[in-house]
Amino acid sequence: MKTVFTTGEAAKICKVSQQTVIRCFDSGQLKGFRVPGSRFRRIPREHLFAFMRENGIPTDALESGKRKILVVDDDVELVELITDVLERDGRFEVRSVNNGFDAGMMVKDYKPDLIVLDVMLPDINGKEVCQRVRSDKAMDSVQIICISGMVEEDKVDGLRQAGANDFMRKPFEVDRLIERICQLLEIESGAPT
Numbered sequence: 621m622k623t624v625f626t627t628g629e630a631a632k633i634c635k636v637s638q639q640t641v642i643r644c645f646d647s648g649q650l651k652g653f654r655v656p657g658s659r660f661r662r663i664p665r666e667h668l669f670a671f672m673r674e675n676g677i678p679t680d681a682l683e684s685g686k687r688k689i690l691v692v693d694d695d696v697e698l699v700e701l702i703t704d705v706l707e708r709d710g711r712f713e714v715r716s717v718n719n720g721f722d723a724g725m726m727v728k729d730y731k732p733d734l735i736v737l738d739v740m741l742p743d744i745n746g747k748e749v750c751q752r753v754r755s756d757k758a759m760d761s762v763q764i765i766c767i768s769g770m771v772e773e774d775k776v777d778g779l780r781q782a783g784a785n786d787f788m789r790k791p792f793e794v795d796r797l798i799e800r801i802c803q804l805l806e807i808e809s810g811a812p813t
Contacts, residue, residue: 625663633681635761691716692723693738705794720744739768747782754783763804
């Protein structure tokens with residue numbers, strides 16, 4: 621478990637911009653220290669925890685250290701496969717829903733770090749879900765990987781314009797999905813040892 625965080629790591633945990641963390645640090649709201657001989661700021665876990673509590677920021681990301689993934693797909697077997705592989709990895713907490721409406725509700729409550737989003741949902745299409753997530757400033761840091769087996773190249777561009785960070789064509793290797801998740805969340809690929 622990490623005991624000291626960079627401003628970038630603290631920003632990801634708090635789901636705010638790095639500039640916000642730096643401002644809070646420099647103003648004394650967020651306690652920490654500077655690395656001797658450099659401009660780097662470091663925030664000890666207990667100070668970050670106190671700051672999060674004082675500002676009403678959920679501390680579950682700090683407590684578990686796991687990154688939150690929301691899987692949205694109406695293919696139950698695929699959801700089970702992805703969920704199983706991610707949970708066994710040990711670095712992720714996973715929730716899943718099977719339609720766009722539930723995805724919208726879950727995004728607000730669960731505040732995932734990343735959404736694996738099927739484009740062809742029974743009620744709302746994935747592009748609309750992307751747009752809804754992107755229309756909420758509090759969700760700026762959420763990464764979205766769209767998945768689909770039936771999308772033409774021009775539609776992929778549309779998904780990216782709607783806010784998707786990445787796209788994978790079904791069928792795909794789940795290991796490849798985990799690599800992409802790790803890249804987008806800036807964590808090392810390969811299960812921790």
